[in-house]
Amino acid sequence: MKLKRSLREAIAEQVHDGDAIALGLALESGIPFAAVHEIIRQQRRDLTLIGPISDMAFDQMIAAGTVAKVIAAWVGNVAGGSGYGFRRAYEQGQPRRIVMEDHSNFSVGLALKAAAMGLPYLPTFTGIGGDIVRGHPRIRPIGDPFGGPDLLAVGALRPEVAIIHVQRADAQGNAHLWGNLGLTVEAAYAARRTIVICEQVVPEAVIRSDPNRTVIPGFLVSAVVEEPGGALPSSVQGYWRRDFEPFLAYHRMSRTPEGLQSWLREWVLDLPDRAAYLRHMGEANLARLRVSDRRLAAEANFAP
Amino acid sequence: MTSRYTRRELMVVAAAREIRDHEVVFVGMRLPLLGFGLAKANHAPDAIGLFENGVIRDRPAEAFIYTMGDPPNIVGAVACLGLVDVMSLLQQGRVDVGFIGGAQVDPLGNLNTTRTSSNGALTRLPGSGGAGDIASLAGRTVLIMEHEPRRFRERVDYVTSPGHFPGRRRGGPATLITTLGVFDLSTRRVRAASLHPGVTPQQVREATGFPVTIEDHTPATAIPTADELAYIRHADPDGFWTGDSMKTG
Numbered sequence: 001m002k003l004k005r006s007l008r009e010a011i012a013e014q015v016h017d018g019d020a021i022a023l024g025l026a027l028e029s030g031i032p033f034a035a036v037h038e039i040i041r042q043q044r045r046d047l048t049l050i051g052p053i054s055d056m057a058f059d060q061m062i063a064a065g066t067v068a069k070v071i072a073a074w075v076g077n078v079a080g081g082s083g084y085g086f087r088r089a090y091e092q093g094q095p096r097r098i099v100m101e102d103h104s105n106f107s108v109g110l111a112l113k114a115a116a117m118g119l120p121y122l123p124t125f126t127g128i129g130g131d132i133v134r135g136h137p138r139i140r141p142i143g144d145p146f147g148g149p150d151l152l153a154v155g156a157l158r159p160e161v162a163i164i165h166v167q168r169a170d171a172q173g174n175a176h177l178w179g180n181l182g183l184t185v186e187a188a189y190a191a192r193r194t195i196v197i198c199e200q201v202v203p204e205a206v207i208r209s210d211p212n213r214t215v216i217p218g219f220l221v222s223a224v225v226e227e228p229g230g231a232l233p234s235s236v237q238g239y240w241r242r243d244f245e246p247f248l249a250y251h252r253m254s255r256t257p258e259g260l261q262s263w264l265r266e267w268v269l270d271l272p273d274r275a276a277y278l279r280h281m282g283e284a285n286l287a288r289l290r291v292s293d294r295r296l297a298a299e300a301n302f303a304p
Numbered sequence: 305m306t307s308r309y310t311r312r313e314l315m316v317v318a319a320a321r322e323i324r325d326h327e328v329v330f331v332g333m334r335l336p337l338l339g340f341g342l343a344k345a346n347h348a349p350d351a352i353g354l355f356e357n358g359v360i361r362d363r364p365a366e367a368f369i370y371t372m373g374d375p376p377n378i379v380g381a382v383a384c385l386g387l388v389d390v391m392s393l394l395q396q397g398r399v400d401v402g403f404i405g406g407a408q409v410d411p412l413g414n415l416n417t418t419r420t421s422s423n424g425a426l427t428r429l430p431g432s433g434g435a436g437d438i439a440s441l442a443g444r445t446v447l448i449m450e451h452e453p454r455r456f457r458e459r460v461d462y463v464t465s466p467g468h469f470p471g472r473r474r475g476g477p478a479t480l481i482t483t484l485g486v487f488d489l490s491t492r493r494v495r496a497a498s499l500h501p502g503v504t505p506q507q508v509r510e511a512t513g514f515p516v517t518i519e520d521h522t523p524a525t526a527i528p529t530a531d532e533l534a535y536i537r538h539a540d541p542d543g544f545w546t547g548d549s550m551k552t553g
Contacts, residue, residue, distance in 0.1 A: 016472040026357065026373065026375040027356070027357040027371075027372070027373050027387070028357070028372065028373030028374070029350050029373035029374075029375075030369035031373075052387060052433075053430075065467075072431065073431055073433050073434070073436075074430045074431040074432060074433035075430055075431060076429075076430030076431075078370075078371050079370065081430065082429075082430070084431065086428065086430075087427075088427045090428040091426050091427070093429055094388065101430055102418060102432065102441075103431075103432070103437070104432040104436035104437045105356055105387055105391065105432070105433055105434040105437055106388070106391040106394075106434070106436075106441075107437075108386050108393070109386075109388045109391060110388070114390055116492050122396065125395055125440060125441065125473060126391070126395060126436065126437045126440045127436055127437075127440055127466075128440060128466070128473075129437070129440070129463070129466035129471075129472060130390050130414075130436055130440070130463045130464060130465065130466040131418070131464065132418070132432060132436055132464065133460050144397065149473065152433075178384070179361070179375070179378045180356075180357045180358065180373045180384065181358050181384060181385065181386040181387070182357050182358060182386065182387045183386065183388070184385050184386070185386055186386070186388060222376060223309040234373075235373065235374060235375050237378050238375075241374075241375060242370060242371065242373075242374050242375070244370050285344070290461055291375070295379055
């Protein structure tokens with residue numbers, strides 16, 4: 001049974017100490033914060049985080065001591081720049097030392113794409129002449145067998161788990177996502193296991209009515225969880241607006257280790273689950289962020 | 305009518321002027337996002353904007369956005385592809401101009417957004433994001449910087465986004481827009497194209513940690529027109545990106 005009763009159950013089953021986890025793949029939207037917080041509550045250790053730009057999700061996981069390594073193009077807080085949790089870990093080894101594998105957005109995308117394609121690497125021109133690729137563990141110079149200019153090979157990156165937040169999925173994990181995609185598809189195809197978190201579990205007829213919108217076929221999915229608002233404070237197209245203030249609040253609080261720990265207690269450790277997080281936000285905030293107006297796509301006729 | 309404007313509004317106007325009609329632009333956030341909208345409204349109605357999250361737009365978002373992933377940037381988009389798709393278009397040579405910024409810049413237009421070290425103290429910055437890709441692969445790049453001595457270095461501590469280097473396949477830094485002026489980087493030496501109104505050559509030299517050519521007849525940066533200001537203030541009504549404690553003009 002792929003459909004889980006709770007995110008707690010899905011994380012307990014699918015995410016283990018030492019796993020490499022890809023998340024935050026749609027960039028600033030659909031960040032699976034509910035899953036991030038559940039992983040922190042379940043005290044996973046020695047994780048490797050994979051993503052393009054992670055906004056404050058990676059920062060929180062690093063500050064909570066769950067992370068040993070980060071493979072990413074950008075780690076911080078889009079609202080404020082610096083990620084103080086990341087900086088303290090990288091600069092001072094607090095709460096623990098982390099290994100950083102720097103990428104650009106394209107190179108981390110190519111690493112996932114190579115794994116998604118079943119290839120050992122993909123060639124690219126990006127990064128030539130810069131310091132990211134110098135002595136890089138996953139990026140090496142190669143020649144062009146057809147006689148063109150030299151390139152860089154970006155080695156495949158296969159996450160143990162990809163965590164994806166989508167608008168809707170059926171109980172088999174067939175997932176509809178619209179709006180930002182980022183690296184969602186590459187990561188889901190590359191990962192050994194994919195957790196799909198959705199705003200709504202829908203009947204399979206809804207999915208089959210619009211197969212082009214299925215970005216992840218269910219046979220690639222290990223677990224499905226319905227968790228409305230599970231990406232807040234990031235946005236979900238058609239469901240939730242971005243809540244800007246929590247990013248600023250986290251930015252302010254995380255300046256000191258004490259402030260950050262107090263933020264983690266208030267918003268993660270002292271709450272049992274996402275339902276409690278939403279109650280803590282308050283109905284007025286939820287009402288402000290919930291999308292109620294409609295901008296529907298035109299019908300597409302699939303009649304044979 | 306004398307319009308008052310901020311430094312950042314002046315920089316948005318300068319950024320817009322770097323976009324020609326029918327060009328494909330890798331947009332980015334903050335000032336370039338507003339510059340793209342302004343160029344579309346004025347002289348470049350047929351410019352196309354690519355965003356690294358995969359969004360392709362041929363008109364600005366209808367509402368204010370904090371990030372390129374915000375829902376108003378999706379509504380009315382031409383397409384929502386993936387990151388690898390738009391980066392592939394960039395690699396293929398389909399992007400004419402891209403905008404990037406950084407914590408440090410050097411005379412070759414190298415940008416650092418990864419880490420700095422001063423007096424042995426290491427400071428970790430967020431990293432490349434898509435900037436390294438735009439720097440590597442766009443037809444030309446426009447750099448946007450705060451003009452401060454600690455940022456304008458003979459050599460950057462780390463090259464996140466490569467500038468000019470021997471053997472470059474295409475592109476490279478064309479223009480540097482700062483809080484003090486607009487500089488031509490295309491010839492591999494830094495030459496002032498214009499200084500913002502009220503800025504002196506000495507001010508620029510003191511804020512620049514490398515030689516910069518400022519000719520006697522260097523013009524003043526053209527100030528925003530009333531129409532340009534009206535557009536910027538419509539797009540950024542609270543001055544979130546363009547507000548500036550230092551009112552000029």
